[in-house]
Amino acid sequence: xxxxxxxxxxxxxxxxxxxxxxxxxxxxxxxxxxxxxxxxxxxxxxxxxxxxxxxxxxxxxxxxxxxxxxxxxxxxxxxxxxxxxxxxxxxxxxxxxxxxxxxxxxxxxxxxxxxxxxxxxxxxxxxxxxxxxxxxxxxxxxxxxxxxxxxxxxxxxxxxxxxxxxxxxxxxxxxxxxxxxxxxxxxxxxxxxxxxxxxxxxxxxxxxxxxxxxxxxxxxxxxxxxxxxxxxxxxxxxxxxxxxxxxxxxxxxxxxxxxxxxxxxxxxxxxxxxxxxxxxxxxxxxxxxxxxxxxxxxxxxxxxxxxxxxxxxxx
Numbered sequence: 001x002x003x004x005x006x007x008x009x010x011x012x013x014x015x016x017x018x019x020x021x022x023x024x025x026x027x028x029x030x031x032x033x034x035x036x037x038x039x040x041x042x043x044x045x046x047x048x049x050x051x052x053x054x055x056x057x058x059x060x061x062x063x064x065x066x067x068x069x070x071x072x073x074x075x076x077x078x079x080x081x082x083x084x085x086x087x088x089x090x091x092x093x094x095x096x097x098x099x100x101x102x103x104x105x106x107x108x109x110x111x112x113x114x115x116x117x118x119x120x121x122x123x124x125x126x127x128x129x130x131x132x133x134x135x136x137x138x139x140x141x142x143x144x145x146x147x148x149x150x151x152x153x154x155x156x157x158x159x160x161x162x163x164x165x166x167x168x169x170x171x172x173x174x175x176x177x178x179x180x181x182x183x184x185x186x187x188x189x190x191x192x193x194x195x196x197x198x199x200x201x202x203x204x205x206x207x208x209x210x211x212x213x214x215x216x217x218x219x220x221x222x223x224x225x226x227x228x229x230x231x232x233x234x235x236x237x238x239x240x241x242x243x244x245x246x247x248x249x250x251x252x253x254x255x256x257x258x259x260x261x262x263x264x265x266x267x268x269x270x271x272x273x274x275x276x277x278x279x280x281x282x283x284x285x286x287x288x289x290x291x292x293x294x295x296x297x298x299x300x301x302x303x304x305x306x307x308x309x310x311x312x313x314x315x
Contacts, residue, residue, distance in 0.1 A: 091149065
């Protein structure tokens with residue numbers, strides 16, 4: 001099946017976030033009308049507000065990128081916020097989308113939905129096959145519920161609601177707050193500040209041995225628009241680069257991009273998280289998308305964007 005975006009009104013929920021912003025940039029190249037709404041216009045945690053706004057606006061398609069997100073520390077510290085807010089956001093938007101005749105909805109899951117010790121690379125079939133990583137299970141449970149809700153609407157009502165789960169993301173609009181950010185932007189900020197201060201070392205959480213896959217957020221947005229137009233099935237598809245690096249290798253790459261040759265100090269008192277997380281994106285590649293950029297190139301683009309934004313150190 002194909003879905004033509006020509007003339008469609010596409011609501012990007014969460015347009016102020018990193019993913020939502022990238023989707024807006026990518027959709028600007030399509031012949032569609034982009035709809036956005038700030039929290040002051042519609043609070044996605046408020047069921048009535050979402051219902052009323054959707055009934056008035058009536059988008060043809062929805063990209064549900066809105067979510068409460070954060071790194072290991074934030075997930076550990078605020079489990080209620082990560083579980084409740086994400087459950088409410090997805091339930092309200094998906095239910096209202098069906099009630100108001102939305103033709104196509106794309107829900108954003110996450111690679112953290114998979115079991116901690118899933119066989120690598122991780123196939124979509126691994127979902128619910130084992131226990132989750134404890135440090136982010138609250139967020140993961142909520143995202144799994146969103147995927148299942150899309151599948152339920154497809155099964156019960158024939159709704160063309162699809163899901164995709166991206167790997168670890170980075171790029172313009174990321175969060176650089178050292179308390180709540182993910183590993184890549186946190187390290188980028190640490191190296192930048194160490195360079196400015198003339199410090200000879202940078203501290204990295206954990207052992208440096210976990211393996212991770214990273215995808216530039218603009219590449220994700222390109223894949224999501226591709227899925228909107230060319231995919232219709234209940235299976236939530238993985239979206240990744242297919243390349244994994246250790247946290248040590250990531251830190252070394254960031255050091256080269258920033259131009260600061262600092263000694264890496266690994267803080268073993270901090271958690272490593274999942275030991276390895278590489279997603280199998282072969283199903284996405286088979287239907288026609290495989291366009292992820294090189295990691296060093298993507299980090300260089302991200303660093304330049306961050307410096308140009310004037311937000312250095314901002315959350």
